[in-house]
């Protein structure tokens with residue numbers, strides 16, 4: 176393409192030598208970037224009280240003016256909420272779900288990638304296996320080749336993640352949002368994600384994207400690649416919601432940015448006991464215990480201190496009735 180402004184920006188931010196000027200990336204901070212961020216008032220009292228240990232009660236929510244439909248929530252998670260989903264992405268979600276390890280023919284001796292990683296003491300082999308995991312898919316599994324969702328390629332969507340996203344959708348006043356598919360992306364520091372549009376879903380319901388761990392420079396452009404994209408700085412806990420036009424905008428991750436401060440540990444001197452805590456019934460109490468225990472948390476902390484995790488949640492069907500219709504049809508055929 177002659178006028179690929181998207182690629183130009185991607186190359187600029189990906190470059191190591193010379194490194195990009197990262198101060199160009201827009202921080203989701205109402206004070207610093209008032210010219211492009213328009214604050215939205217949301218009513219977080221709509222949230223189920225059971226989420227009070229996972230999500231904060233005050234959120235900074237913005238519309239990103241240059242890209243109509245793109246909504247940015249600046250880290251609404253408590254430190255515990257971040258650690259909970261980090262641990263779920265590492266220890267649980269890659270089990271019994273497709274991952275790139277299968278497509279790369281990497282076989283595991285232990286029953287899971289995470290368990291095996293804990294066993295490997297040799298630093299070179301440990302780093303290799305740590306960086307081998309790049310994605311897992313949840314719910315309706317994304318087919319990277321055909322880009323078609325198939326009823327036969329489906330596992331149950333994790334109940335905790337479904338509950339979290341539905342509650343956020345409720346605060347945002349989205350009508351009956353149904354999380355049906357997710358891609359969890361794992362990024363070592365040198366990883367990138369090339370420019371693309373997510374069009375497999377065949378419906379224009381919002382897409383929720385949750386960032387955890389290391390930061391990212393994220394590019395969001397327009398309908399074609401000849402529109403110059405805007406660089407955003409996505410930090411741990413930040414949530415982007417792609418609605419309307421922005422759902423079909425080119426986007427990419429040209430750079431992962433190593434950070435010093437670990438916001439997900441900021442409550443560690445003040446651990447709340449899980450038994451006295453309010454927790455949604457769909458949440459995994461064992462995971463809550465692990466992430467409350469400094470010793471057990473350590474291995475997860477080592478991972479997120481070196482990598483970024485992105486949870487990318489989509490609704491696949493237009494509405495809940497549509498999905499029932501598909502399920503009914505399948506039943507009738509078999």
Ligand code: OGA
Pocket residue numbers: 358360368373384391393426427428485487
């Ligand atoms: C995706 C995606 C962006 C990110 O999974 O489709 O665009 O922030 N991820 O990692």
Ligand code: MN
Pocket residue numbers: 371372373426
């Ligand atoms: Mn995408």
